[in-house]
Amino acid sequence: MSLPFPNPAAVAEALRAVDYLPDNRITQVSYLAMALGKPVLVEGPAGVGKTELAKALALITDRRLIRLQCYEGLDESRALYEWNYKKQLLRIQADRGQEWSELESDIFSEEFLLTRPLLEAIRSDQPVVLLIDEVDRVEMETEALLLEVLSDFQVSIPELGTVRASSIPLVVLTSNNTRELSEALKRRCLFLHVGYPTPEREQAILLARVPDLAERLAGEIARVAGSIRTMDLRKAPSVSETIDWARTLLALGIERLDTQVVGDTLHVLLKYQTDIERALKDLSVEPG
Amino acid sequence: MITLLTDFVQELRSAGVPVSMVEAIDAMESLAHVDLADRIQFKETLRATLVKNSRHEAAFDVAFEVYFANRVPPLESGPGEDKHFTANQLDQEGWMGGTSGLSVESLIETLFEAMAGQNFDQLRNAARRAVDQLAGMEPGRPVGGTYYLYRTLRQLDVEALEQRLLEMFLAEVDPEDALAVRLAKEDAKRAVEQLREELKDEIRRRLVADRGHQAVAKTLRQPSVEEIDLMHATRTDLANIEHVIEPLTRKLAVRLARRRRLSKKGRLDFRRTVRASLATGGVPVEPRFKTVRPHRPEIFLLCDISGSMATFARFTLQFTYAMATQFSRLRAFVFVDAVDEVTDFFRPGVDFGEALARIGTEADVVWLDGHSDYGHAFEQFLVKYGKELTPRTTLIVAGDARNNYRDPRAQNLGEIADAVEAVYWLNPEPRAYWDSGDSVMVRYAGSCEQVFEVRNLKQLELFVETVTEHRPSRGRNRSTHMKGEPMNLVAPRGNR
Numbered sequence: 166m167s168l169p170f171p172n173p174a175a176v177a178e179a180l181r182a183v184d185y186l187p188d189n190r191i192t193q194v195s196y197l198a199m200a201l202g203k204p205v206l207v208e209g210p211a212g213v214g215k216t217e218l219a220k221a222l223a224l225i226t227d228r229r230l231i232r233l234q235c236y237e238g239l240d241e242s243r244a245l246y247e248w249n250y251k252k253q254l255l256r257i258q259a260d261r262g263q264e265w266s267e268l269e270s271d272i273f274s275e276e277f278l279l280t281r282p283l284l285e286a287i288r289s290d291q292p293v294v295l296l297i298d299e300v301d302r303v304e305m306e307t308e309a310l311l312l313e314v315l316s317d318f319q320v321s322i323p324e325l326g327t328v329r330a331s332s333i334p335l336v337v338l339t340s341n342n343t344r345e346l347s348e349a350l351k352r353r354c355l356f357l358h359v360g361y362p363t364p365e366r367e368q369a370i371l372l373a374r375v376p377d378l379a380e381r382l383a384g385e386i387a388r389v390a391g392s393i394r395t396m397d398l399r400k401a402p403s404v405s406e407t408i409d410w411a412r413t414l415l416a417l418g419i420e421r422l423d424t425q426v427v428g429d430t431l432h433v434l435l436k437y438q439t440d441i442e443r444a445l446k447d448l449s450v451e452p453g
Numbered sequence: 454m455i456t457l458l459t460d461f462v463q464e465l466r467s468a469g470v471p472v473s474m475v476e477a478i479d480a481m482e483s484l485a486h487v488d489l490a491d492r493i494q495f496k497e498t499l500r501a502t503l504v505k506n507s508r509h510e511a512a513f514d515v516a517f518e519v520y521f522a523n524r525v526p527p528l529e530s531g532p533g534e535d536k537h538f539t540a541n542q543l544d545q546e547g548w549m550g551g552t553s554g555l556s557v558e559s560l561i562e563t564l565f566e567a568m569a570g571q572n573f574d575q576l577r578n579a580a581r582r583a584v585d586q587l588a589g590m591e592p593g594r595p596v597g598g599t600y601y602l603y604r605t606l607r608q609l610d611v612e613a614l615e616q617r618l619l620e621m622f623l624a625e626v627d628p629e630d631a632l633a634v635r636l637a638k639e640d641a642k643r644a645v646e647q648l649r650e651e652l653k654d655e656i657r658r659r660l661v662a663d664r665g666h667q668a669v670a671k672t673l674r675q676p677s678v679e680e681i682d683l684m685h686a687t688r689t690d691l692a693n694i695e696h697v698i699e700p701l702t703r704k705l706a707v708r709l710a711r712r713r714r715l716s717k718k719g720r721l722d723f724r725r726t727v728r729a730s731l732a733t734g735g736v737p738v739e740p741r742f743k744t745v746r747p748h749r750p751e752i753f754l755l756c757d758i759s760g761s762m763a764t765f766a767r768f769t770l771q772f773t774y775a776m777a778t779q780f781s782r783l784r785a786f787v788f789v790d791a792v793d794e795v796t797d798f799f800r801p802g803v804d805f806g807e808a809l810a811r812i813g814t815e816a817d818v819v820w821l822d823g824h825s826d827y828g829h830a831f832e833q834f835l836v837k838y839g840k841e842l843t844p845r846t847t848l849i850v851a852g853d854a855r856n857n858y859r860d861p862r863a864q865n866l867g868e869i870a871d872a873v874e875a876v877y878w879l880n881p882e883p884r885a886y887w888d889s890g891d892s893v894m895v896r897y898a899g900s901c902e903q904v905f906e907v908r909n910l911k912q913l914e915l916f917v918e919t920v921t922e923h924r925p926s927r928g929r930n931r932s933t934h935m936k937g938e939p940m941n942l943v944a945p946r947g948n949r
Contacts, residue, residue, distance in 0.1 A: 201486065
């Protein structure tokens with residue numbers, strides 16, 4: 166793989182240029198992924214920009230993004246490939262009386278193959294970014310399926326033989342950590358844990374993502390969000406929620422945060438009534 | 454370099470981070486793409502290749518600091534490093550000489566300035582000086598780093614420092630605004646935390662230089678969250694455990710749900726098969742099946758919350774609380790020598806601390822004297838809730854089976870076991886202690902599908918895995934086993 170970025174600093178700069186603000190860790194892992202051609206497993210709470218990272222990487226490398234959204238029960242025919250059996254059936258019926266051997270080689274040809282994201286990613290002429298989203302949702306068995314693709318970048322189709330990658334995709338897997346992924350999968354990946362950003366970084370993210378937001382307000386929002394995250398809540402506010410909050414505040418024409426304003430708009434940030442009540446209580450009294 | 458890396462990997466393994474051969478090789482290969490002089494690049498590369506679980510990151514950080522700390526170019530030799538001190542008297546002092554010159558007051562002053570201005574370089578330098586002058590570290594002295602840390606902190610009088618910082622931050626905000634006040638306090642706290650970290654780093658650096666990294670790493674190793682003994686967990690341990698429990702219960706929920714889904718195929722649905730075959734020219738390519746009514750597991754949790762179980766009970770209740778958010782059909786019971794239902798206290802949306810407080814005050818669990826009486830608790834459970842047990846119910850008992858030499862009345866649990874799908878027992882004591890003293894585990898074990906030793910999260914995970922992977926065998930010999938046992942045994946074997 167050619168290296169568009171000579172060093173991590175260049176990666177960071179490019180990411181910043183597409184409004185994705187990486188920290189050291191994200192930068193380094195992204196760089197390594199490109200340098201080594203290894204998949205990246207990104208883990209962390211919901212809404213901290215795991216999927217965004219894949220999108221940003223696609224942007225900076227100028228590649229197409231192919232996304233495989235995982236869910237329970239995802240199987241080969243949805244992830245890899247499927248034979249278009251209806252078309253095959255029609256073909257058979259249209260050609261009654263033909264020799265079976267001819268027909269067989271005919272209906273198991275590329276024409277009848279439906280490519281699914283994984284196969285599509287490695288068959289693409291141009292290198293792509295392959296995003297395997299929420300990989301923790303699939304069963305162990307499906308995970309094993311991913312292994313062949315991720316380690317050798319090839320897919321075995323019994324009727325066609327092994328399809329090798331014509332280009333090595335940059336693979337990003339995301340996980341919300343609802344279950345432990347298999348050791349084999351983890352071993353093949355670079356691991357990247359994305360946590361909540363520091364107030365400084367969150368401020369920068371807000372400024373990048375919400376145009377017209379005043380720097381000072383962004384800083385205050387980031388600090389309040391950070392403060393709320395230290396509370397004992399059922400669901401801590403994610404970065405995407407702080408962005409929503411910033412947009413709300415901007416739309417309301419608010420310039421400064423105080424207890425009153427926070428109390429009135431907290432429902433944008435927190436999604437459980439008990440959390441809102443608790444946060445209000447904690448914000449109006451002194452921290453312990 | 455290779456020896457150093459293998460040593461480091463070895464250390465990670467001893468600290469409980471599983472690192473495979475392949476990963477070590479990966480790390481080595483990756484380093485070829487890295488500017489080794491850049492500490493951040495170096496560290497993050499090792500992290501990405503060696504650590505595959507966020508729970509192990511703390512252990513990695515410690516090990517990394519110990520192994521690679523003294524390889525950073527020493528601060529004092531860098532010409533540009535001290536630039537923040539130019540306006541200060543500090544750089545005129547020959548501070549390598551140790552206690553010479555600089556007074557504690559001016560040191561505190563420098564620290565304060567650095568913390569107030571969020572100047573990290575200055576803070577680091579000042580922290581180094583503080584350790585140099587105040588920790589009084591003696592080579593070869595076998596004391597831990599915390600000793601030196603407290604010594605330094607005490608002399609710097611950090612409380613006063615935090616107070617001053619706070620006053621300064623507060624002066625800038627409206628004292629009426631609770632939010633601003635809270636934020637100011639947090640800032641002050643964070644600044645002090647920063648100082649503490651810097652001091653810790655510096656002390657560690659010196660310890661490593663003195664004793665070598667292997668020795669220091671050994672003293673700094675901490676049991677990972679999964680291995681903390683639940684019976685003796687501290688408050689901070691419990692807080693850490695809390696974060697791990699939630700994914701575990703989610704896992705349990707997902708597994709149980711999946712088990713249900715796997716058994717979904719029922720009989721052939723003729724009508725729908727024909728309907729579907731129209732799409733394929735009348736050939737029934739895809740047979741359709743009737744769906745069977747899903748199996749909805751019903752979980753009854755029975756927790757001992759007596760004094761001897763205090764820490765473990767808090768943990769089991771936490772587990773219960775987490776489970777309640779996942780299972781709609783979960784019922785929780787607590788007992789000491791009487792049973793009470795606490796399901797309502799765990800309604801979704803209820804705060805855990807609150808639920809705990811309510812159980813403490815409202816649950817009616819004491820019958821006689823407030824010492825565990827499993828026999829009576831089971832009897833009462835059978836009388837009060839026996840009718841609600843169904844073959845779909847799974848009962849989980851959490852307790853040490855220490856019956857205070859009372860009648861275990863194991864036949865009651867036997868009767869319960871016959872009514873439900875399975876009984877699982879979680880015992881927080883080491884297996885070796887079972888049936889010693891007043892523990893009557895063996896008397897109850899016969900009625901249980903399985904008894905688990907659950908002393909740490911690892912074992913709890915094992916339990917979750919076992920339960921969700923194998924279906925209990927109905928009609929095994931447990932009932933005959935129970936019936937064969939004499940009913941009027943007052944003191945069980947091996948209990949004197």
